[in-house]
Amino acid sequence: MEKHIESLLKRISWGSITIATLTLMSMIIQTPETCIPETPNTSMTKFPRSSCDSNHRRHLPIDKKNHRLWTSKAWNQQVQSYVQLFGELQNRRLLANHSKVLCVSAGAGHEVMALNRIGVSDVTGVEVIDSLPLVSRADPHNLPFFDGIFDLAFTAHLAEALFPSRFVEEMERTVRNGGSCVVVVERCGGEELDQILRLFRKSRLVNAVNVTFNGAQMTRILMRTKVSA
Template sequence: MKFIIPKIPFILSVLLSLSLLLLFFFAFPSSSLLRPSAAGDIRIRRRYSSYDAYIHHQLNKTLNPKLRKVWTTRDWDRKVRVFSSFFLRLRSRGLLSNHSKCLSIGARVGQEVAALRRIGVPDAIGIDLVASPPLVVEGDFHAQPFPRDTFDFEFSNVFDHALYPEKFVGEIERTLKPGGVCVLHVSTSGRTDKYSANDLLSVKPLVQLFRESKLLQVRKIDGFGLDTELVFRKKKS
């Protein structure tokens, strides 16, 4: 017995460890986990009881009447002007043209779409959880309501709101045409709001999520609290 008794605590600890491991995988299924290469610098802020709970939390911001009034009045001209300057720079570099079919992801009330149309890019539309006609249609960026290879150009500044970053990027690459361009504005300083679903601590894991695209440029910007612009081009083959 003197050789058996010391082994009992060890066996119990192993069984306990296995139980905790199984509990972890059942509580957080693989679809909700980041790939190990991305997990370090993309941190999901919280877990929701369901996807509907996450959507409800996001709608608290999207449908906030005070915010929507600000977006459509006081902020409108300023944001359209700044977005226009961003898009003009991209057009001057040949990354956007007047004939591009464009999508703005997480467009709220459509300031980015209005900016594209102002600079002479008429074929532009936005998606958000709530439609804002005529500039924004209803759509979830985790499952875009468009066929494969639809757009020449996609823009978003709401990556921090993605609960599933891989799905967010995967939908961009699915709906972007081969040779098409994607531009993301992100924060790597943690300066996001309470509705953000993730924190991006460096651009490296975000770049790794783009499996079908090549990174063209990373530069610092001042984009309404966001500090970094990344430009990708989807590979043609």
């Protein structure tokens, strides 16, 4: 009797194992229900055939990406704001076509393009993430340039600097004696303006004026680096 029961239990165990194995193989072979079934693609754009398709979309070449960006209305409006800003510096004879200009924390390069449009060709834009061909990668707190090689340094992103004093120190270091540092910040005055001016230890204030920049109320600060004795 005991041998009969033992034989029965073995048959049940082998049957369970067989069923489990077949179920597992079926789950592996069958397409998951969460995947979108393949459908004919009549679009000109190559999309993945299903949600389980491992093929990636073809990346747009950088020149086509830039063309799409640079021809947008938003891009050109912002570039035009910089054109007006730098045009005023040209009128004050602080910026010329032959000037060597450094744009610190230049983002996607609006200010670089604006300077090129008004005839300034020797422009270097730097940012922690490059946006070629207008902006190269560099740490604004540790600029990879020799002392005093630029005529003018510009930034519209001082407020976003992790270490503002170091940021300004690097701007001053790379600008020649008698050159200019130009900063655009949210409209300020009084104590706020004094705090910004105290960051410039090797420059003197030329003027600070309120301007409308890219549709916002801003303050443009112009500093002149001190000429060594």
